[in-house]
Amino acid sequence: MEHRITLRVDGTERAVTVDSRTTLLDALRERLGVTSPKKGCDHGQCGACTVLLEGRRQLSCLTFAVAHDGDQVVTAEGLGEVRGDGGLHPVQQAFIEQDGFQCGYCTPGQVCSAVGMLDEAEAGHPSHVTRDLAPPGAPDSPAPLDDGEIRERMSGNLCRCGAYVNIVAALRETATASRGAS
Amino acid sequence: MTTLRPRAVGTPLERLDGPAKVTGTARYAFEHPVEDPLYVHPVQAAVARGRITGVDTEAAAACPGVAAVLTHRDAPRLEETGDEELAVLQSGRIAFRGQLVGAVVAADAETARHAASLVRIAYEDERPDVELRADRDDLYAPETVNPFFATDTGEGDVDAAMERAPVTVDVTYTTPMEHNNPMEPHTTVAVWQPDSPVRLLLYASTQGVHTVRTALAPLFGLEADQVRVISPHVGGGFGSKGMPHAHDVLAALCARAVPGRPVKLALTRQQMFTLAGHRTPTIQHLRLGCGTDGRITAISHDVVEHTARIKEFAEQTATGTRMMYSAANRRTSHRLAALDVPVPSWMRAPGECPGLFALECAMDELAAACGLDPIELRVRNDPPQDPETGRPWSGRKLVECLSEGARRFGWDRRAAAPGARREGRELVGLGVASATYPYYASQGSEALVRHEGAGRWTVRIGAADIGTGTWTTLTQIAADALDAAPDDVTLHIGDTALPPATVAGGSSGLASWGSTVVAAVRAFREQHGDDPPPGAESRAGTPENPDQKKYALHSFGAHFAEVRVDADTGEIRVPRMLGVFSAGRIVNPRTARSQFIGGMTMGLSMALHEHTVLDPRTGQVVNDDLADYHIAAHADVCDLDAVWLDEEDPHSNPMGTRGIGEIGIVGSPSAVVNAVFNATGVRVRDLPATPDKLLEGLDALRA
Amino acid sequence: MIPFEYRRAADAQEAVATVAARPDAVFLGGGTNLVDHMKLGVAAPHMLVDVSRLPLTEVEETPGGGLRVGAAVRNSDLAAHPLVRQRYPALARALLSGASGQLRNTATTGGNLLQRTRCRYFQDVTTPCNKREPGSGCAAIGGWDRHHAVLGASEHCIAVHPSDMAVGLLALDATVHVLGADGARSLPLADLHRLPGDSPERDTVLAHGELITAVELPPASAMTRWSTYRKVRERASYAFALVSVAAALDVDDDSGVVRDARVALGGVAHKPWRAGRAEDVLRGAPATEESFRLAAGAELAAAEVRDGNAYKVPLARNTIVAVLRDLTEARR
Known part of the structure; x- marks a missing residue:
């Protein structure tokens, strides 16, 4: 069943016709030519297809495009565009410096996940390893982000090359820099 | 031999493809823009052994948007069918569950997949035989083991030496079937171009474009230069993309069925568990005998593994044991069972990885048996030249790696007695293992x-x-x-x-x-x-490198692991791992460290998680996705690091390098499993080391 | 995947009326399980009615001091909610131990409760499965049964329920609010999920077309404020539970005697498993490791194990003891 929908992809309105069966990931990759989000498992088990959907990190393989008419999607390709400068996002820069990837296939998903994760932590969201769920102070004060927190929060993004320790180093650097600046 | 004066070599240059990869704009096989493509979805055999008796493609072909349906009845004939893995859709014989039996080509991926589900195949099938056991009566010795090693070796009299040895270890280790699982699925985009000098154009996800061309051209009766393969970026392979597999042929067959139109084929993650190679399971019988001084007098390593009925792949599991330690009496052997299983192939460090898992755990057992520190045992048995060939080493610095690692890791804090160190509800242990990998060029x-x-x-x-x-x-x-x-x-x-x-x-x-x-x-x-x-x-x-025949060229390494085992649940976590490597000159410290730690991470994953399950009743891979075939996640990998000795190999090549892609996974699973023993006193001899294997031992430790 | 019709519901009543009228229609929430199943051919609806954008996204205190959670509240938002973190830590911890950050941002409260088993054979349409295709048999029996049930299974199905959140909610005595074509009703969460018996195709007692609209938690107590959730798994994250335990303890500080207890288990049965027998043993017993062990033993006495899942009994026992011990020690 064909549907005409509009997505705002990396800051640009894109009209596209999709089958109701077309996932958001396939709509991006096969209909719109936006191949930055990757298909690793197609079942929500690897994280390679992570995009920022309406501002939050989500898996584009487990949702139908037709359900997202009018929604905003940001991929790793558009992070710089959406920030306005067109350059690399600090997370992306840190990935390059720390060599947070090898084959690069999981990388756009890792990057989008990291950007979403940092926002969640900034908003005070706890994680599975957060010791104190209800610390004194405002509930929306930033959550702690030590290495254990970063690892847990990033665990939805698998990397077979085994770049995990370098990704954590990159995000430690980014988180420290952004919190220092704010 | 070493002639290159290093200037850029040795510097930590950032990856030139970095910006493309962090933005996702580096193009992998499926992502090259092609005009008006069609999509292929494979049909797989639902039985593991038998033959096709009926084919009904009517419903599939009737789906709007379907351009072609292929089965063995109507697929184009291949010119060569000697390699049965690649003889796709050429007969109705089924040799493993999941074998390709058809394909649908359609205007979009959704239609292709749906139509593929409508293809009806009838089979005459028999109960499959997929269980590997050491007592099978049909085990055979292959002519050689991968890539060109002798199947069996022997020197002296191991049995007699074992009789005489005051300290012995006689144990059997097993490793399960495992899958490479690169993050990028195996994908091929194919275009059959009847009017072009390049008759067949492929965008393939491969570790070697020329390897694919060499294998595929004769199947289609083409000269090599009539086939072009393009693959600028590859999303991992770890061996599974080292040789073309059946899907490459299927894509080309489908392209030939719709000349001029590009066809896109991406294996699903599930399909990768039967069509893209795997590591054979192994049963490894290790015997070690030594004097009370720890000097080894006898080593034998007898391996049983599987291969597919349609294609032999004989993994060289025991070859590492041939050169690793001194012993006057030595023996190795490999025996295969040809089963109704998918075709095994290369997976990161085939041979050395599973083989040294067993050897290095057995060495830990031997150290315990003769009351020696496991590092000291290895030092005492470090051979002055290659025990197998008698050639001088181009550089064997295993002892240096062990010493450097011991110092950095704090090995002196290891309690010699297992189960002795407890912190809160956790049992803490340290483990060590050696690594080696041969130099190939x-x-x-x-x-x-x-x-x-x-x-x-x-x-x-x-x-x-x-x-x-x-x-x-x-x-x-x-x-x-x-x-x-x-x-x-x-x-x-x-x-x-x-x-x-x-x-x-x-x-x-x-x-x-x-x-x-x-x-x-x-x-x-x-x-x-x-x-x-x-x-x-x-x-x-x-x-040519004349030195390659004069010297024994191998890389070496030492792995250290700390594990923490939850005393209640048996959950194993690895807070620290360190690898110290001797691998010749390092061309780029930034990317080299990534390869080392990547191999170690995969080794940790092998130690704790990886296990492909074959259902003996049906021959199916049961856990064929990433939800049930676990690979290590972020949270599993903590303080893990790799360092290396500053050196160059004078006999390898102009750069003085020795190759670093695989040694990181060799030995690292043993370090983890040896650390589990040190923490708990439980010796896990069957990978992976999962909590259920520890519960009984933990109960005993509590009592 | 068969072609299907997609509709975005304007309100809950319309959604219910649409689905109730069509046996081949289903609700679409976050979709993280349904889309997965449609790709695998496990589910083949002809119509999806999208309820993810209905105004069921509020978490609000009830007049009685409880908490009402809209069915479309995302798992991550629920886990991060200040009142959940303060008053119902077992729920927050259960949510945070499930899936991944991305999936928790998508998955909804109602959908989480209705997710289906991860039994491999259920997910593989080429194998027999009574849950997927009633009467076809159970391939898990005699097959790879490592992750399967040790409590309450039947000869027709040995699958386990995969939810973490539901186990936390069960220990907290949650109620489920449902809207059907005939109106609204409520039922205890404990009554929502079923044991397989001879009809494993039915995971819950809900009728076709009934929509979960909210989950309600009773007022928090000192005990629930100290509740917790422990998930045991091989991989340190992003994995389903081998076994999990949600628990809360109320211990008399002077006598050291357990006044009240809540224990629920995950990964052991076709439904989130309330450990009533363990709770009975605990009430009135001293809060000691020995009591905890007796309680665990009482609950697991009825366990029936198979080749691959026998480990779950000692593992569940040890985990129950460990969680109760940790709760006791944390209060000191």
Whole structure:
């Protein structure tokens, strides 16, 4: 069943016709030519297809495009565009410096996940390893982000090359820099 | 031998493909823009053994948008069918569950997949035989084991020496069937171009474009230059993309059925568990005998593994044991069972990885049995020359790796008695294991060097970057050979339109291609001197290395692991791992460290998680996705690091390198499992080490 | 995947009326399980009615001091909610131990409760499965049964329920609010999920077309404020539970005697498993490791194990003891 929908992809309105069966990931990759989000498992088990959907990190393989008419999607390709400068996002820069990837296939998903994760932590969201769920102070004060927190929060993004320790180093650097600046 | 003066080599240049990869714009096989493509969805056999008796494609063909339905009844005939893995849709015989039995080509992926589910195949099937056991009566000795080693070796009398030895270990270790699972699924985009000199164009996810071309061209009755394979970026392979598999042939068959239209085929993650190779399960009988001083007098390593009925792959599991330690009496053997299973193939460090898992755990057992520190046991048995060939080592620095690692890791804090260190509800243990990997370099690559004028250079070779860093490191080597800056060198790889290159396998890529590039530069200087005109170019092939026959060239390493085992649940976590490596010269410390830690991470994953389950009733891979075939996640990998000795190999190649892609996974699972023993007193001899295997031992420890 | 019709519901009543009228229609929430199943052919609806954008996204205190959670509240938002973190830590911890950050941002409260088993054979349409295809048999029996049930299984199905959140909610005595074609009703969460018996195709007692609209938690107590959730798994994250335990303890500080207890288990049965027998043993017993062990033993006495899942009994026992011990020690 064909549907005409509009997505705002990396800051640009894109009209596209999709089958109701077309996932958001396939709509991006096969209909719109936006191949930055990757298909690793197609079942929500690897994280390679992570995009920022309406501002939050989500898996584009487990949702139908037709359900997202009018929604905003940001991929790793558009992070710089959406920030306005067109350059690399600090997370992306840190990935390059720390060599947070090898084959690069999981990388756009890792990057989008990291950007979403940092926002969640900034908003005070706890994680599975957060010791104190209800610390004194405002509930929306930033959550702690030590290495254990970063690892847990990033665990939805698998990397077979085994770049995990370098990704954590990159995000430690980014988180420290952004919190220092704010 | 070492002639390259390192300037760019040895510096931590950031990956040249970094910006493309962090933005996701580096193009993998499925992502090359093609005009008006069709999509292929394979149909797989639902039985593991038998033959097809009926085919009904009517419903599939009737779906709007379906362009073609292929089965063995109507698929184009291949010119060669000797390699039965690649003889796709050429007969109705079924040799494993999941074998390709058909395909649908359609206007979109959704239609292709749906129509594929409507293809009805009837079978006459028998109960499959997929269970590997050491007591099978049909085990056989293959002619050689991968890639060219003797199946069996022997020296002295192991049985007699075992009789005499005051301390012995006689144990059986098993490793399960495992899957490479690169993050990028195996994908091929194929175009059959009847009117073009390039009859078959493929964008393939491969570790070697020329390997794919060489294998596929004769199947379709084509000359090599009528096939072009393009693969600039590859989302990991770890061996599974080292040789073309059935889906490559299927894509080409489908393309031939719709000439002029590109067809896109991506295996699903589930399909990768039957169609893209795997590591054979192993049953390994290890016997070690030594004096009370720990000097080993006898080693035997007898391996049983499986292969597919339609294609033999004999993994060289015991070859590491042949050269690892001194012993007057030594024996190794490999026996295979040909089963109704998918075709096994290369998976990161085939042979050394599972083989040293068993050997290095058995060494830990031997150390415990003779009351020696496990490092000391290894030091006492470090052979002065290669025990197998008698050749001098080009550089065996295992003892240095062990000592350096012990110092950095705090090995002196290890409690000798197992189960002795407890912190809160956790049992803490340390483990060590040795690593080795042979130096391979392949003949057969060629490189073309061209001066573009104004000090700018272009280097062309059909090499691969599967995450290993070739784009960057081969540029560094070329720059040093040319006495230029890396910025002044443009590298072209990943295309059969370029000069031929050998496969990225056996950790041989950079050694083979780098030697070739250096040779091409040398030829260039001989032809064109130091002030060449723009457009001057030279081409050369891989030079011979006479030292490779005179010396035993191997890399070495030492792995250290700390584990914490939850005393209640048996959950194993690995807070620290360290690898110390001796691998010749390191071309790029940044990317090299990534390869080492990547191998170690995969080793940790093998130790704790990885296990493909075959259902003996049906021959199906039961856990064929990433939800149930677990690979290590972020949270599993904590303080993990790799360092290396500062050295060069004088006998390997002009760069003095020895290859680093695989040694990180060799031995690392043993370090983890040995640490589990140190923490709990439980010796896990069957991978993976999961909580259920510890519960009984933990109960005993509590009592 | 068969072609299907997609509709975005304007309100809950319309959604219910649409689905109730069509046996081949289903609700679409976050979709993280349904889309997965449609790709595998496990589910083949002809119509999806999208309820993810209905105004069921509030978490609000009830007049009685409880908490009402809209069915479309995302798992991550629920886990991060200040009142959940303060008053119902077992729920927050259960949510945070499930899936991944991305999936928790998508998955909804209602959908989480209705997710289906991860039994491999259920997910593989080429094998027999009574849950997927009633009467076809159970391939898990005699097959790879490592992750399967040790409590309450039947000869027709040995699958386990995969939810973490539901186990936390069960220990907290949650109520489920449902809207059907005939109106609204409420039922205890404990009554929502079923044991397989001879009809494993039915995971819950809900009728076709009934929509979960909210989950309600009773007022928090000192005990629930100290509740917790422990998930045991091989991989340190992003994995389903081998076994999990949600628990809360109320211990008399002077006597050291357990006044009240809540224990629920995950990964052991076709439904989130309330450990009533363990709770009975605990009430009135001293809060000691020995009591905890007796309680665990009482609950697991009825366990029936198979080749691959026998480990779950000692593992569940040890985990129950460990969680109760940790709760006791944390209060000191």
